[in-house]
Structures are given as structure tokens and as C-alpha cells.
Amino acid sequence: MQQYRSLHILLIRICLLAGLWATALPAKGQKTFSPGVEVALRQAGANRPSLEKMLRHYRKDPNPEKYKAACFLVEHMPLHAQGGRVVSYDRRIDSLRRAAESTYYRLICGTTAEEQESDPLHKTLIDSARAARERAQALTYSEPRIEVGELPDIETVSGEYLRKHIDLAFSLRAGVKRIRNMRFEDFCQYFLPYRAIGEYPLLTPADQLARTYRKYLQADTAVSMVRIAERYNRVVYWMREWHGQYPYESTIGFPELFWQGFHDCIDIANYGALILRACGVPAAVEYNAGYKSLPGQHYMVAIPDEHGRWRSFSPESSVPVDDKSGYLPSLNFFRLHFCPQADNPAALAAPGEPVPEQLGDPCIKDVTDCYLRTVSLTLPAGSLPAGRNVAYLASFSAHEGIREITWGRADSASGSILFKHVVGDHFYFPVYCDSQRRLKPIGRPFYLHYDSARAEGYTLQPLAEAADRRVAVTLERKYPRKPHLLQQARAAVGTCVIAADTPDFSNADTIGVITQVPDDVWTDLPLKPRRPYRYYRVKAPAADPHLHLAELQFLAHKRHRYANIMAPTPLQAAGAGEDYDRLMDEPLEKCRWKSEYDGNVQTAPDSWPDVTLRLNEPQWVECLRYIVKNADNRIKAGDRYCLRQWTADGWQEIWSKTAAGNTLDAGELQVGGLYWLLNLDHGQEEMPFIVNETGEVRFLTIEKNH
Numbered sequence: 001m002q003q004y005r006s007l008h009i010l011l012i013r014i015c016l017l018a019g020l021w022a023t024a025l026p027a028k029g030q031k032t033f034s035p036g037v038e039v040a041l042r043q044a045g046a047n048r049p050s051l052e053k054m055l056r057h058y059r060k061d062p063n064p065e066k067y068k069a070a071c072f073l074v075e076h077m078p079l080h081a082q083g084g085r086v087v088s089y090d091r092r093i094d095s096l097r098r099a100a101e102s103t104y105y106r107l108i109c110g111t112t113a114e115e116q117e118s119d120p121l122h123k124t125l126i127d128s129a130r131a132a133r134e135r136a137q138a139l140t141y142s143e144p145r146i147e148v149g150e151l152p153d154i155e156t157v158s159g160e161y162l163r164k165h166i167d168l169a170f171s172l173r174a175g176v177k178r179i180r181n182m183r184f185e186d187f188c189q190y191f192l193p194y195r196a197i198g199e200y201p202l203l204t205p206a207d208q209l210a211r212t213y214r215k216y217l218q219a220d221t222a223v224s225m226v227r228i229a230e231r232y233n234r235v236v237y238w239m240r241e242w243h244g245q246y247p248y249e250s251t252i253g254f255p256e257l258f259w260q261g262f263h264d265c266i267d268i269a270n271y272g273a274l275i276l277r278a279c280g281v282p283a284a285v286e287y288n289a290g291y292k293s294l295p296g297q298h299y300m301v302a303i304p305d306e307h308g309r310w311r312s313f314s315p316e317s318s319v320p321v322d323d324k325s326g327y328l329p330s331l332n333f334f335r336l337h338f339c340p341q342a343d344n345p346a347a348l349a350a351p352g353e354p355v356p357e358q359l360g361d362p363c364i365k366d367v368t369d370c371y372l373r374t375v376s377l378t379l380p381a382g383s384l385p386a387g388r389n390v391a392y393l394a395s396f397s398a399h400e401g402i403r404e405i406t407w408g409r410a411d412s413a414s415g416s417i418l419f420k421h422v423v424g425d426h427f428y429f430p431v432y433c434d435s436q437r438r439l440k441p442i443g444r445p446f447y448l449h450y451d452s453a454r455a456e457g458y459t460l461q462p463l464a465e466a467a468d469r470r471v472a473v474t475l476e477r478k479y480p481r482k483p484h485l486l487q488q489a490r491a492a493v494g495t496c497v498i499a500a501d502t503p504d505f506s507n508a509d510t511i512g513v514i515t516q517v518p519d520d521v522w523t524d525l526p527l528k529p530r531r532p533y534r535y536y537r538v539k540a541p542a543a544d545p546h547l548h549l550a551e552l553q554f555l556a557h558k559r560h561r562y563a564n565i566m567a568p569t570p571l572q573a574a575g576a577g578e579d580y581d582r583l584m585d586e587p588l589e590k591c592r593w594k595s596e597y598d599g600n601v602q603t604a605p606d607s608w609p610d611v612t613l614r615l616n617e618p619q620w621v622e623c624l625r626y627i628v629k630n631a632d633n634r635i636k637a638g639d640r641y642c643l644r645q646w647t648a649d650g651w652q653e654i655w656s657k658t659a660a661g662n663t664l665d666a667g668e669l670q671v672g673g674l675y676w677l678l679n680l681d682h683g684q685e686e687m688p689f690i691v692n693e694t695g696e697v698r699f700l701t702i703e704k705n706h
Helices: 002-017 037-042 046-059 064-079 091-109 122-136 159-175 182-188 206-217 225-241 255-256 266-276 485-491
Strands: 079-087 145-152 286-289 297-302 310-313 333-336 364-366 375-382 390-395 400-411 415-423 426-433 439-441 446-451 458-462 471-473 494-498 509-513 523-526 533-541 547-559 580-583 610-619 623-628 640-647 652-656 666-670 674-679 689-691 695-701
Touching: 037 046, 037 064, 046 064, 046 159, 064 159, 064 182, 091 122, 091 206, 091 225, 091 255, 206 225, 206 266, 225 255, 225 266, 225 297, 266 286, 266 297, 297 364, 375 446, 375 458, 400 426, 400 652, 415 426, 415 485, 485 523, 485 623, 533 547, 547 610, 580 610, 580 623, 640 666, 652 666, 652 674, 666 674
Parallel strands: none
Antiparallel strands: 079 145, 286 297, 286 333, 297 310, 333 364, 375 415, 390 400, 390 426, 400 415, 426 439, 426 446, 446 458, 471 666, 494 509, 494 533, 523 623, 533 610, 547 580, 547 623, 640 652, 640 674, 674 689, 689 695
């Protein structure tokens, strides 16, 4: 697909140089289409006659914009492809959808949002949805037949499909003020395309989306985009309440929109943008290149507000607002278009120059400035190979090592690279893309700090060269403790254990108190009970009555030989022995649902001030074994780890080993060396670190707002 795109991009550039890019009407008597359209049609195969028929139809239309729009779509279709097609699925799914949609609309037609969210209507909606959901979930559905494979749009999207789509778009342009007032160029970018994501696997006709959703969104009457988003979120939520869990493991396209549990943010953004367009709202899909400290990406929908300012939001769960604080943990944002954009790696690269996959889409545009403060940064070209036009700034990415985040244009005359959209307060790796599409270093990694005291608005601090000296290092974790979790650990100081013989804890004895900030490992708090008790309670401090201990285990010495016991979690997987039994007031399988007993250190009973052990008879509890709520980023006994070091050739492996306990002996590492500890078995949160002269580890997080 990359070679296919590259050839088309090269042809586009030839047309640009020749001044033949325009898709205006051909001269009188001209039988062929514009050069860009002809290039596309030559790739259409058996689909060419239908596309030509559609183009000739619009060539005769009295509205010249329709022909231009048809040419725009055909010209850029070769850049897009489907991932397969749905041959068949159980059509009862369609019957369920139509019945649910009819019932829901009958119930809410003519009502306000406030009425829909208040009884008696709200209760009626809940009861109707529950009954329909139970019927839908009781059925057994035949498996769908899916043909998987790349289906280029130019070969498979017919002229008739495009004609229906174009007619709908122009009927909205005539009838909806916000669409009518758009410049034609913006209309083509943000409203006309039948796609929102270039290679989304399946297509859904816009007229089908319009028939289903327009009566709910009433976009032409809404006073604000926020109100439109609220209407969208409400109808999507209720339609899924009527159906329940999606019955398949594979996608069937539009019908799956009405079921729960299948979609991720890509699906949500794709359908959100297409539905909004079909209902008269300009929209585009955007995604972020990554996060400063977390793995992953997120896809969103952007729409212009009443003043033409673009606002991004997550359909189904949020609405577009002016508050940008939620974007602060992110790096660069890119908007997806239907046609190639001028200032991206695909457009800037020299002929034959490799482009990394994430930034290789010719249709992306950097829109970071809409959401985050950025700086323009000029760096020396360093070891960038001759003939390369584009270099990149990469960010660390768990399991990948590094991931390209933004690009810069190289100037061979000055030996420098200009990066236009760089997010500050982050650590970057300057790289280029080699012939195998691997990212290779061209200079020292560096910190970029926002700095309002400097004219350029930033301070750039290159990472110092590693020293020749080595120092012994013991590793405890692969990711730093998160500030909010560390704050919760501090709040655990003062947590106490009390004991009593009555369930109301009148005249309780305090038998233990946490007096130091706990580390995020299993810890024993020795208790001093005066006698055996029936009731024991772990109680948060009054100043912060939220229990931040993720797991709790009440321990009694083995010499008591109690019957209501199980083995406690060991302090070390390879410990020398265990002196305690874990006391239980009911079998674990009955209380596993409680956050303090669920085995997950990332959850805690922090909505509550205390946890109580209720015994049938007085018994000794001589120790509380606990662990504070944490992100589960420490070394785990039994997991396999790999240590890598950043070099002039990228990440190089130093060793691989299995952890025997909660620490790893890293051996002797270079002072100032940049290292990455990779867990080969569990987790995604990892971060590079530097070793100082005393062997301490310093992780490379510098962000201020996360």
C-alpha cells in the first residue's frame, strides 16, 4: 500500500509542477477529464465506466460546484481503501434495530432533554430498553461472513454510490445555513468526503446515516455545537441500551453502532464524524501522536464552533468545550483529510525517501497549535544522510522504543532542520527514517523546556555524553511513581488499626498506626493487640477519610492453628518462610468483588473511610499486611526483563533476565548512560532513565501538567 500511495503522490507532484492540478470544468468540446482525474481513472479497472458515467452526469449539471466536487472525490480515491467487505450477517439484527429505533423515537418525539432525563419518561425509557435488551440478548445469531483484504476505493466504490453521496451533500449545502456559508474548498475538506478515516475497513452510505440520526440531532435548529454533541451522545447511548452486548467478534459495519462493547476510539471517531456530516455538521477526525508519559493514542472528532474555531471532543462521552487542560498530557495532534496536504512528510520527502509509518499518510495536517502551545525549533542536521529532506523528533514509546512525533524540513545549504510544531516540556530523540523504515539517531537526545524568559520561548538541554566510569545499580521499577499516587501514599500516614468486641467499635483499642509514607510494595505493619478480638478495622485518617490501601490482609501467627485461614501474599516470591496465616471472615471467592481483596493494586476502597474484619469468635490479629494503591510498575518477581542502552545506532540490548524478587541487579552501568528497562511479560508503562554517580536512577519525565 505504501508503494501504491508513493506512486500516486509522485503523479500528483508531476501534475502540480505542470500546473494541471485544478479540477475545474474542461474546455468546451474536451472529451477527457482533468489530468488528476485521468490518473485516478486509469487505476479504476472495471469500475471506470461507472465513475465516468457519474462524472458526465455532473458535467451537465447547472451547478458547476457539483462537477468540481465529483472530480475532487474521484481524483483522490486512489489514496484510500477498504479492509474487506461483509458478505452476510444475521438480518434479525436489522429488524431489532428498526424496532428499537421506532420505539425510542416514538417515546421521545416532541420532548425536551430535561423531560427525557426525568421521571416518568426516564423510567419508561429504562424499562423499555431493558425489555428490548433482554429479548436481543436471548437470541443466538448466525455468524457473519467477512471477506478480508485490501479493496481500493477507486476499484470498488461505484459512481452510483458517489452520486447519491454528492446529491445528499449538496441538498444539505442548499438547506443548512452553516454548510451553505462554507467556502467551497472547506466544503470539500470537511463535509463532502464519504470517508472520515482513509483506510477505515468498511463504508456506510451517508443517506443511511442521515435517515437514522437527522431527526434526533436536528443540527439545522441547534443553537450550538455543544447541544448537537449532547443530542448525539444521548441517542447513541439509548440505542445501545436497547440492544446490549455485541454478539460477534468481527465487525459488520453500521449495524454494530447500536450494540455495546465493540467500539474503540477509532470506531467512535469515524462514525461520529460521518454521522455529524450526514446531519449537516462539518467534521473531521483527529488523533494525537502520543502522550508525554503514557502509551497509546486517542482519536477524536473536531467540529467548528459558532465562531469558526475548531474544537475537538470524544463523541459518546464528551462535548466540545473551550477548556484545553485535557490536552496537556498529549503530544502533537493531526487532522485527517481526504486529499493530500502540502506540509507533511509525504509531501516534503525527496523521491524515494522512506517515510515512517505513523507520519506517512499524505492526508494528515498538523493542527497542534489549535490545542497546545508549541515552539519552532531549528537543529543542526547532524548525521542526517545526504539527499534526505525530512527528519523527525521521536518520543519514547514503551515496547517500540521510540515513536516519531513530529517532522522537520532539512536545509542542505545551512545544514539545519526546521521543526515548526514542537511541544515543550518533553524529552526528544532527533532521528531519520532509514531504508528499512527504522528510526536512526542523527544527534543527541535533548530536553525541551518552555521558558518565557527567553526570546525563543524555550530552553534546549542536550543529554550529556555518558562517562567512562561505571557504577553498580539495583533496579526497583521500570516507571516512576505517579505524583497523584505518591500523594495518596503520603495521605495514608495516620491510617490506624483498631480492635473491639462489639460491631460499633465502642471502647475500641488502637493496636497499630502507619507512621511513615509507604513504599508501593507489600508491607507489614506489626500490631500490638492486648487480647484476641472479634472485630478489627483499618481506618483512614480523619483529615483524609479515604482508604488508599489497595490490598489488606489480616495476619495471625501460625502457632494459633486457626481454621479460617489461607496463605498470605508473600513479601518476596522467594522468601525464607512465612510465620503468619491470613485470617478470613468469609471465603475469598465471596469477597473478591471488594477492591481491598480483588488482587488488583490499582484499585482501592478509597470511596470509604474504613475496612472491617468481622470474626465469629475472638481471634488474634498480630500483623496487617498491605500495599498502597499504585500503578503496578515495580519489578515483579517471575517476570522477564530486558535492559537496553541508547547508542549512536539506537537502542542496544545489554542483558535479559528473570526477576527473582522485587529488584534486579543491573550490574555496572555507565554514569550518565541512557537506559530502558523493558518488561517482556506484563504492563505497558515504561520510561528511560539515567544513572548518576551514586548509582541512583533518574527517570526522564519533565512534564509539568500531568
